[in-house]
Amino acid sequence: MLKYRTLQFTNATKFNDPFDCHPALFDFSRAPKNERNWPPAEFISQMEYTHMKNYREQTWICCLSKVCDSLLMWAYYNNHKGICIGLNLSAILWCCQDRFAGLSAPQAAEEVIYRDITDKPDYFRVRHSPSEWLLTKAKDWEHEQEVRLIAQDPYWANAARDVPREFDEEESIDGKEIRHYPRITADCFESVYLGVNMLPRKKEQIIEIARDLNPNINIYQITLDPNAFKLKPVLIEHP
Secondary structure, three states: OOOOOEOOEEEOOOOOOOOOOOHHHOEOOOOOOOHHHOOOHHHHHHHHHHHHHHHHHOEEEEEEEOOOOOHHHHHHHHOOOOEEEEEOHHHHHHHHHHHOOOOOOOOOOEEOEEEOOOOOOEOOOOOOOHHHHHOEEEHHHHHHOEEEEEEEOOOOOOEEEEOOOOOOOOOOOOHHHOEEEEEOOHHHEEEEEEOOOOOHHHHHHHHHHHHHHOOOOEEEEEEEOOOOOOEEEEEOOOO
16 A cells, blocks of 8 residues: 555455345345236345345445554454554545546445344335445444445556455456555555554564655554553654
8 A cells, every 4th residue: 555555445245244245134025016916026026136236246345444553453454563554535535536437436435334233124115325235234343443435336447456365376266356456646645553563674664665655644653551451652753
């Protein structure tokens, strides 16, 4: 992100959480019956389920967070050896409008809704906007305070791309496995947070890249709060 000034957009079917953006969050079993039952209610249910499935497959999402000091996220995303990047969302959205073709650009940074779903919403009686469906996650993830940029069927002409390392170079892959990286401007980057366990040589490298990207960027060293089980960012003064 820092070196190439990019954001990562991933297909909505390829997240770690298999429930994420899944059509099964709705109950499709209660389709209204038409006169003479034609088309059959079962056909309508399957058609609407397929419509939502296709919508999910055509959606690409950039996942962000409102917090920089979550013990859990630092632990399971990079073992406290990586970094957290602070972004200017207003600048990000302006870049998205400029980089994405047509109406596919994210229109806002939208907060994820966390729920324990025991009774599925009736798809045919409780209408939900597509964005709400794409923003609903299990309460187990609530600590992430996630914010999403959602692009619907975008045109990726000006974006870099790659596939997860788990795939062999000669292996045939589904196009949805490809992750896309639209380029953004330097003013989108406001801050960088360095992990507690970051190697010194990596720390120096990241600071150099960040300062080269934006001389006014704020760089913080994450430290351990001596009075609580909390992480504490400490600003590194510009030399």
